[in-house]
Amino acid sequence: MEKHMAVCPYCGAGCKLNLIVEDGMVIGAEGLDGVTNEGELCLKGLSGFDFINDTKILTPRILHPMIRREKGGELERVSWDEALDFTAKKLTEIKEKYGPDSIMLTGSSRGPGNEANYVMQKFTRACVGTNNIDNCARTCHGPSVIGLMDTVGSGAMSVSIPNMENADLILLFGYNPSASHPIVARRIVKAKEKGAKIIVVDPRAIETARIADLYIQINNGCNLAFMNAFANAIVSENLHDIPFIEAHTTGFDEWWNTIKNYTPESVADICGCSAEDIRKAARMYAKAPNSIIGWGMGVTQQCQGVKTVHQIAAIACITNQIGRDNAGLAPVRGQNNVQGSCDMGMWPSWFPGYQKVEDPANREKFEKAWGLPAGSLPAKPGFKLTDLPHGVKEGKIKAFYNFGEDPLQTEPDSNDMRETLENLELLISQDIFMTQTTALADVVFPGTSWGEHDGVFSASDRTFQRFTAAVPPKGECKHDWQIFSELSTRMGYPMHYEDTKEIWDEVRSLCPNFYGATYEKMDGAGHAQWPVPTLDCPGTPTLYKGGQFTTPDKKARLLAHDFIEPTEMPDDSYPLVLCTVREVGHYSCRSMTGNCKVLAMLADEPGYVHMNPADAKTRNIKDDDLVWVSSRRGKVITRACLDERINKGAVYMTYQWWIGKCNDLTMHATDPLSGTPEDKYSACEVQNIEDQVWAERHMQSLYTALKDRLAAEAAPQNIVPASEAQ
Template identity: 40%
Template sequence: KNNRCQLQRVASFVGVSPERLARLRRPQKTFAPDESNPFFVFDPNQCILCGICIRTCDEIVGVNAIDFAFRGFHTVVSCFGGARWVESVCVSCGECVVRCPVAALVPKRYEQPQREVKTVCPYCGVGCSIYLGIRGGRVVSVSGDRHSPVNQGRLCVKGRFGHDFIHHPERLTTPLLRRDGQFVPVGWDEALELIARQFSQYRSDAFAAMASARCTNEENYLMQKFARAVMGTNNIDHCARLCHAPSVAGLARTLGSGAMTNTIQDIAQAKCIFAIGTNTTAAHPVLALKVHEAVRRGAKLIVANPKQIDLARHATLLLQHQPGSDVALLMGMARVIFEQGLHDQQFIAQRTVDFDAFRASLEDFPLEFVAQVTGVPQEKIVQAARMFAAHKPASILYAMGITQHTHGTDNVLAISNLALLTGNLGMPGGGVNPLRGQNNVQGACDMGALPNVLPGYQRVDDPQLRAKFEAAWGRPLPEKPGLALTEMFDAILQGKIKAVYLMGENALLSEADAQHAERALRQLEFFVVQDIFLTETARLAHVVLPAASFAEKDGTFVNTERRVQLVRKAVDPPGVARPDWWIICQIAQRMGASGFAFSHPAEIMTEIASLAPIYGGISYQRLEQQGLQWPCPSADHPGTPILHTERFATADGKARFAPLKFKPSAELPDAEYPLLLTTDRSLYQYHTGTMTRRVEGIEALDGQEWLRIHPTDAARLQLSDGQPVLVRSRRGEVSVRVRITDSCQPGVVSLTFHFAETPTNVLTHAALDPVAKIPETKVCAVR
């Protein structure tokens, strides 16, 4: 095991040499090694039957993929029924591999690193701390940071094995300019001068910037500063509009802050966990380990999801409600809690307002109506309500199953109501916890990459707050909120926006009604894309700029629990690719702007801290020691693990209940389109696949899209497993293979959106939530 074998160390310590060992009788190697997993090999001949891998898979990961089999003299570690590892329920996280004390479980590829660099995983919003192993200027290994409060050294399959994209031969290495319909490589000076000249012709609201949840805080800060201070527009947004915009809008209204209230560590302390609209084991695998830990400690787990997801295996109670019926379910539970006297009257009286209006709105949610709308039996709704109210502290986890609806903001308000009703805020193990989907979507929001707020969630239409930024940046700023990302495409088609600067996004696969987005981008007079690969969206650009990946630059990410962590440069970018912050600064300076003469991201963070009070005490010097959770208003402040412990972030310090009414989804099945399509994510792939689809092992595990459909629907349509079909909506069609499964309810089918050859968002509906402007990608009608 390349000198990492614990048995080898012990043998050396007690004096067992290879020569002495050779004189002893040894068992014959009778088992064929299992090489089916693309990332590691299991050799039973090397196994000492210590059981560490089995306990790891059971007690830590919660998968139970392996156990002792054929007990007696022939005992071996085996998957169920003797299946190969790749055919089992193994999730390829590698936790067993790193704990195996001998050479029974070893990575297929391993080089001893010459040095290691501590940084942050570039995938989901959990923000796992990792060490990149470097040898010969390349990343050759990844390991978890055992001292990190976020992940304690644990990683998922993407975090441990999904980094081949860093050195992939398709990386962009030089600026590209479109000439006669073809991209030609050019130097930085030529590309930057052209961009500066062109952007100068499209100032104010003829311009829009699209920032990135995959880029650092510093880069998103500069992107919004460029849009506002150089281009003179608030048309700046990013993909939070497509995921947690309702969380920002809804929780800011009721609690005063739109972020996760508690820590990841806190989840394990909960007596009850209510996971609604989140496929946690797939989208946030390491955070899901805390849910498993809580359940092992005796916590109740309520899972509410239209699909029978993996987390349901651990659930005390599963509520498989209809997509789009979340408000009815949550308000129905709230009515049971109130009518049975299970609400926290003291908390409500002392720390909330507007309870009477909320209580009156519960009259619209009798159990008969709720059961009819949700498809969940009345007795299960009552059971869930009692369970949640009776076990305190109780934590609510939710994700895009809640937010991606035309009533996504109402869904978030309903979750807030439930937490307030039971007094589950401001305490360890409780809270309202929106799980952020991308590595820095929280940070991009914090930095003001939104059309209505400046860094630190300071409103653009507040003259006093705007004056502070005008003084710092030395120029007047636009006062009218800009367009949301989902509104920009209509504005382009209407001729209002003529130039776009896009950084690290792939709109052609991520936008609802993707063909509409494509038509808009093709109409632009000038389109600049900055990315690490020539994505589907970049192929439409007039200029493509090569950016550095997370491993090739310094900066900070903010994870889902508001923890600001350092991202450290480990290797050089390929060719002449440059960090996004450097590129933005160069364009701004060539347009004659001041305030962009930064030489290192630490200087940018100093400016951020001077303008955003929630970041006031954050500096690179402090982050070198450990991550800090905002709000952190001063240099001596320790950060804030739990929000709202004494008062809420509202003007009067009190939280607000929200009276609600049930609103159906914008497009439901009918005779012409009788199936309801919902979208979800794969454990193995990430977002639009720009990074993960360039990892050979991940492609081997999950390399194509599947239409998941219930056996009843498959039989009615005479479909067989693996059969290719066309799926049509009112907006487009895609070709995909069928996977028959009872994880979906009858009448409901599901797709992910990771695969360019099956662009799911060609089908989805772009109807918007009127408050958060998020499209309803979780519900549309198909056939």
């Protein structure tokens, strides 16, 4: 039996663990004493390892490169040389014919790690010659990153996960840590045990609402109105810190000019709560010695996500609840390495380390480091991930290189997304599983899985931690960074790295804030929290100490905006609000967790639509019945869960299900400032199904057919190419 140190690949909590290996198979996981998890793991960390072993519970792993010689033809297993030559030729042709900006790429915020992402963005910028690179933050905390960079300067948590338990007050706004990050929820429970006050503001009575000192059940889609009123209450009751505002912020008068119109009384109807509750929450937050605001997708997956983040940051600044270990901002990131993707410049306007591509000095620096002629790096920010559908429709995007994501499962309006992917001239998918997206690809590159490679992840609170390989790569799987390097070399920009350390050292040399995060510092259960500007610096758990913001003038910018309604309001045909949320035992598109035995046994298709018992009763729906959920985009079958914690008039579906697929229903409307989809609000209807026996059979047949189709798409990988046959 061997043990190999790793960091959990599910969620941004950054839990350190050991993978236990016997006879070349991963057979267990045990918590290590990491800085965020202190030896604890949740169910995913504990039992989410066996997907590595190719269990084929949901879909097979990809073990050999495959191509489709003709659009719409069958996948065919080929040698790596042939697959890379084929892809290099296709990409070069598209680049020559339509220009480099016709090629779009997305990084992977999941298992691959920072080094693989860094090499991919280098390939994108230096070899392809475009800034068309993005990552799944676009779909989740993109508005937090943008909104915080606009206001306080750094697009990340200002506090660390361990310090959350020492706050005097925690306000959770549109964030359900128990489902998204159980190991962060643990800190909130600990804070409560230590005497902290807890305020929960959420349409659902989430787990934390049960231990809250104040729970405010708000209407879906009212966030900015609520936060504007919260700010109004603070100032109108003189709870703001005028000396701090004068010394460390700009724009207060203009900010107040908008906020003064939002008295709690004026928006109580929009918010669905009492004005007094808003005032009470504001008083508790402002008066506590150290308050933290935590928020999640409930804030960001809305049409005013960035604007709401602006307001949350302003509230922390006007009350001086920022810049201390136990006071600040906590946008807790969803995917395990989505912070890392952003850190590595998987973003259309930033080089690694949040260095703007539009700044000529930055371009010059990267051109020199990457051995490129002066003026060769593109200055124009590229497309966002959510530009893909209309970019393809308008003929601007011709090729898409998908790295370890499954947009057909995780992006809104999947029918439209399918059409988008089918209309590309070239779709490359580099993944570990035959996902629904990979099944459409013209080129399938098998990357190594988490557990088969080394690297560094960035936890949600800016903590860099190393993880290591536990087992050798399966089949012909190659490390992701090797695939990018070999493809780049074939396309005329040679790249070669010996290992991830060599890549990481290049990252450090180019990103001043990461320079001190050496592999040595991160040995074992070690870590380094950025900014780490020097080799001596142990890391920086808390940002903005002493009111020193990381904006150009070191001051926070206060920004206020008027509230607008969500895009698609319920009506007679679709009277319910659909809000998409997360399954505690599954992760992202479910390709990994769905292939883990215990997790698949605990929760499987078609998932649930959670609804208030009153809404179920009027529709003649019983608990556990199979039901139809429909919207203007589609119709899916799922199971009803009658749940008292759900507010009337709204229903909640988790986005992990491939049959009960909520993204067949959601709408491609985005926050114009970030391009983030409004997944938390669209209109739908739920209908009962009279014949439950038929419904069970129908659901099962859909599930079996989907699994069979994916297995059939992967099957050609078992046919050895003639050139390799002995």
